[in-house]
Amino acid sequence: MNRREFLQCAAILVSGASASQLGVALTQEQQVYLAAAPNYNQGATRLLNDAQRKTIAAMCEIVIPRTDTPGAIDAGVPRFIELMATDWLNDEERTIFLAGLAELEASVAADYGSSFDELDAAQQLALMEDLEAKASESSWYDFANTRRDFVSDAPFICQLKELTIWGFFTSEKGGTQVLRYNAMPMYFDGDVPLSPDQSSWLTRLE
Structure with missing residues (x-):
């Protein structure tokens, strides 16, 4: 099972949605994996401590904040991120993730005498923009690089x-309350015009 197939399985396990609801055609290997997988919504994941969980939650809420639609926290994204860092990232990627998180925590403590989640939204955003500026040379930012495999040496941010x-757009809240959702069987239409105020349709994970 390749990494994208594992990510599809993780989306199913975390969201509680079925494969058909997410538009996924499962391979036999995926079906076997899902049949034996533990319930991701029960049991403890102990990769992060409580302070780190609060930092991750605050960061992902800056990326997708709650407005008139659900935000990242509403959709359970912090837990999804911890599960992916535990089970999906390889050793090298997990090391980058944990080191980047630790570096951010140390920097915030030194500069603000506080933790990231205790800062106001403007301060949090400024720190994340600084992380992005420092990471800008990564191939993760290559123009039109939107359908790629996960970039293994991508920085923490x-x-x-x-x-x-x-995590957000494979969740029930993201898929049904932010994307346009139609529970009828999916079909392909390569030319569906959208006005500037319309969101995209919930589509297949490829």
Whole structure:
């Protein structure tokens, strides 16, 4: 099972949606994996401590804040990120993730005498924009690089953003309350015009 197939399985396990609801055609290997997988919505994941969880929650809420639609926290994205960092990132990627998180925590403590989640939204955003500026040379930012495999050496901020987007738009809240959702069987239409105020349709994970 490749990494994208594992991510599809993780979306199913975390969101509680079925494969058909997410538009996924499962391979036999995925079906076997899902049949034996533990319930992701029960049991403890202990990769992060409580302070780190608060930082991750605050960061992903900056990426997708609650407005008139649900935000990242509403959709359970912080738990999704911890599960992905535990089970999906390889050792190298997990090391980058944990080191980047620790570096951010240390920097905030030194500069503000506080933790990231205790800062106001403007301060949080400024710190995340600074992380992005420092990471700008990564291939993760290559123009039109939107259908790529996960970039293994991507900096922490890139990992955080990518997992936030995946977690949110494969969640029930993101898929049905933010994207336009139609529970009827899916079909392909390559030319569906959207006005500037319309969101995209919930589509297949490829």
